[in-house]
Amino acid sequence: MFQVLRRLLGYARPHVGVLVAAFLCMALLGLGTGAYAYLMGPALRFLLSGGENGFGGAQPVPWLSSVSRETALWGFPVVMLIVGAIKGVGYLGQFYFMGLFAQKTVADLRRALFIRLTSLSPAQLGRERTGDLLSRFTSDVQAVEAAAMYTVGSYLRDSLQIVVLAGVALSLSPLLGGLMLCVLPLAALPASRLTRKALKGTREGQVQLGHIAGQLQEGLGGMRTIQAFNGQAAELERFSSHAREHEEALVRAAWARGGVPGVMEVLAAAALAGALAYAAATHAMEPESLLSFLTAVVLVYQPVKDLGRVTQFAMQAGAAGERLFSLLDQRHPVEDAPGAASAPALERELRLEDVVFSYGERRALDGLTLSLPVGQVVALVGPSGGGKSTLTQLLLRFERPGSGRFLLDGVDADRYTAASVRAKFALVTQEPLLFSGSVLENLRMARPDASREDVEAAARVAHADGFIRALPEGYDTRVGERGAKLSGGQRQRLCIARAVLSRAPVLVLDEATSSLDPESEREVQAALAQVLPGRTAVVIAHRLSTVVDADRICVVEAGKIVEQGRHEELLARGGRYSALWSLQSGAERGAA
Structure with a gap:
């Protein structure tokens, strides 16, 4: 699958500038999210204690010691609004540029598909079902579009947010932050196995969808024949068989895909519970630092779960890409030799x-x-x-x-x-x-x-x-x-x-x-x-x-x-042509 996805990314290479613009917007989003987590503890501590000693006698936050309570009462909300505005701009920009990136990539892919289809020989096209070809142009290309829109963007955005939030957690508590990060690799093995099962189901589902489209196209073209021979029941049974196999394949894929965020949810809860238990037992962190740390832990697992969720789009794109490249890799039986010239005017034969x-x-x-x-x-x-x-x-x-x-x-x-x-x-x-x-x-x-x-x-x-x-x-x-x-x-x-x-x-x-x-x-x-x-x-x-x-x-x-x-010559010879002529002439006289 990864080789197929790399080939699909080749169609995105000409539009890397749009992707860079989207990444810059994602950077704003990631920094804003990190700022939320970092400011949460100090803001709550200062607003509740007014900058004085509190929360069990802990020392006030040094960089807030010169800020008055009155200033903080309006200052922190203003800062939060500014951070929220930055995040809003980041969200808007990343969705716009990722949408532009996806459409440009898919347009190039559709153009390549159309060029390939129109360059194949009639015999090659005759071996394909028309409905299945249409399915590749529609559902398979849509799967690639969804991956370009959501998966690529999520991988960039969520990875950036994970890095920022992990940095916040490590700066607040290297020990707990390190333990939190160690939990992530534990999800790799079950997630990998579930991903392979989901990919298999998705691939089977795409194939069955092609069969459904092929039968629909054949049925619409031959409806008079189907009805003339009362073949509706047989066609319905054939359609139901494909639809059932399509449904079963996608249900298996959905079950496997659902397991990935489920595993991450359990591990996130375990990490959060462990951090709380350790902090309560050791009193190793200031209250505001603990609150900021827990906020970072909660926020970091959301993009991790999102990465698991959007992986389904990558799997669907991988399965669709296999079908698309099976068509794109075909070559016309008569390809031009290197240095082939244009044929001159025909003069003799x-x-x-x-x-x-x-x-x-x-x-x-x-x-x-x-x-x-x-x-x-x-x-x-x-x-x-x-x-x-x-x-x-x-x-x-x-x-x-x-x-x-x-x-x-x-x-x-x-x-x-x-x-x-x-x-x-x-x-x-x-x-x-x-x-x-x-x-x-x-x-x-x-x-x-x-x-x-x-x-x-x-x-x-x-x-x-x-x-x-x-x-x-x-x-x-x-x-x-x-x-x-x-x-x-x-x-x-x-x-x-x-x-x-x-x-x-x-x-x-x-x-x-x-x-x-x-x-x-x-x-x-x-x-x-x-x-x-x-x-x-x-x-x-x-x-x-x-x-x-x-x-x-x-x-x-x-x-x-x-x-x-x-x-006249062939008739006079009395050979094969003469026999065919006599046969057709007799048939025409009989019909008359």
Whole structure:
């Protein structure tokens, strides 16, 4: 845990100046607390005795011998008010600066998390549950924020107060002060064991909270399916199981955390009782010194207990940090080599050469070679699981081949930055993904500096301008979450317009029409007929009728290209493509 906390403190290093300002305010607070303890005995002694001998004949306080009773009657309250004002300024300053410190630290952490998330490959993100990722952004980051706000501040403030109050106690009675301080290490062993148990429970609780968030996200996304199959009871049982484990883990952690201040309370009472018994038996201290000493003892154990209490925030931050760093430590499969250059304009072809790629034990591509000449439309067809979509993962540099090469005009793509290679492609997937902004904002995502005229021109090419202008606010209409206010065909045409607007030289269509109804498919096909001629394009298709005009059709099966050529050539060969064509044609006639 301590290594994780040290890493978290690394995000605080740029804001050490704010922490220093908070520490100065804490110093005022600590000195004010020490002044309270030191003045308590003399003030009470002088006010009760008027500076004369009293309290069993003890000598008056030397530095008060020249102060009159009348002066003391208003002087001590004024001094106490001044000390209280100093403490108030210290409290206000330390909370403000610690709050500023916590927010700046957490802002840097959130930014690092967001950068890491957006830099991971789709396959890496696919292995994580969306709800669990959201839980790390919310509850885990909040745990770090609480630790930065309360734990760091408490460790500095309370440690400073302990030092000041211990100094007051030692100055009044070195013997009793030393005995009081010796009690503190006695709490270390039980507190350490309880802390480890609390950390284990806290870690388990954070994991279960991630499971709860993951199930909630899945449930909200699949509510129609859950209700259609009357699966509410099963989902409730699964949720209840996670909630029960989360509750049990946090209860165990709370029990262990509660034991730490309990131990400190017992030891504090023992130290106080011992000091009283010793002072009563030996008469070794003046009454006012004994009162100040006991005040220091009582006050010193409060910050000690506070340190034990706020340790829970450190433990929660440690457990949360482990989950955060498990994400931050991931690296994209395709990282830029040192000295990688920006990819130049594409002039001749893209080429995958003898490529092998596996998902774990399953081989997706097995020595595949594919050429994509500039200006040609190449279609990839074949059964599901044959490796078609994996090819797009390699082209877009989401994954790196296990062996083989990816070449741009004969130059290995590893010599170029992944971002510059990826900029050569515009992707349109089976699921048209839009964001909750306006139509204009969604289209400009491809090119933020595009003018309104450029956006409208791209929409016209994609056969989208007509329906956009018919929307209530035209291009400024908000499309809803994931484009919920539009039909599937409209969403897909916006995605095609976005790809056109990007001006990327290569267009990748991954099953772009497979999930559409016949009418929407015709609309999208009309848009593609306008977009594809003269472009370099990779078209992955399930329906063979959508790629009959491609310059070359490649049949991909078991990670290999088993057949390639134009539509008419492949039909004439009577091979695998011809069999697939006959199968689909027969199915379509049967459906008709």
